Amino acid sequence: MIPTLRRSQILEILQASGLERLPGLAQKMGISESTLRRDLKELALRGEVELLRGGGVRMRKENIERGINEKILLNREEKERIARYAAELIHDNDVVYLDPSSLNCILADYIHANNVKVVTNSFEIIRKLMEKGIVCVLVGGDVKMRTSSCVGPFAQQMMQDVRFTKSFIGANGLSVTMGLTSHDSRERAIKQIAIANSQAAYFLVDSNKYGDVAMYKIADIDACPVITGKYFDDFEALENIIVV
Helix, strand or coil: CCHHHHHHHHHHHHHHHCEEEHHHHHHHHCCCHHHHHHHHHHHHHCCCEEEECCCEEEECHHHCCCCHHHHHHCCHHHHHHHHHHHHCCCCCCCEEEECCCHHHHHHHHHCCCCCCEEEECEHHHHHHHHHHCCEEEECCCEEEHHHCEEECHHHHHHHHCCCEEEEEECCCEEECCCEEEECCHHHHHHHHHHHHCEEEEEEECCHHHECCCCCEEEECCCCCCEEECCCCHHHCCCCCEEEC
16 A cells, blocks of 8 residues: 555544554554554654554544534534525525535524435435435545545545535535645545536635645635635635635
């Protein structure tokens, strides 16, 4: 396995568990401890992980992805504004994709168009849609506990076969120069498929994500309309930023 891919897999394991002992992590990866130590040293130099005394390793705190229930509470008033605006973009008979972001969990509460079908890989969103009686399709795959969602090759294959009138996509980072980014390469892959298979795609990103850059690039800043809640000076040259 090439080092870049191997290190990405190490980060995905640490995102899920938070902390690993080196022998156990080497066993999960199917590599020697010496190879693992070289990879971890490189990741530590890049600021991605922390090496602990006693043979442990964890994600640096600022790189840890929060759970969905925690995310929903952060910057809630702004997220409500963004979600209400996005809900008005959903029209009768639309086929909509909602990714497992906190903003989309809130958006699900505001969908009021008729005869809408919603596709999602989020358990939280599916639960809300079922309670509202909205026709919905769950994309299955490997369960990611932290975001209560499905990812991986099965999810990607299912997404490849579906077409949407609109998709609403979240991001962990929003940077004018570095684009829209995600902590998880598996989630990034599904987001990119949704964008490619949609007549219209929108990023929903609250202003707390401004200036943050996660590891995996989803798209350039001007690839799709970006709906956010606060204006920043470097948005001036961008025509696709919608501030609500």
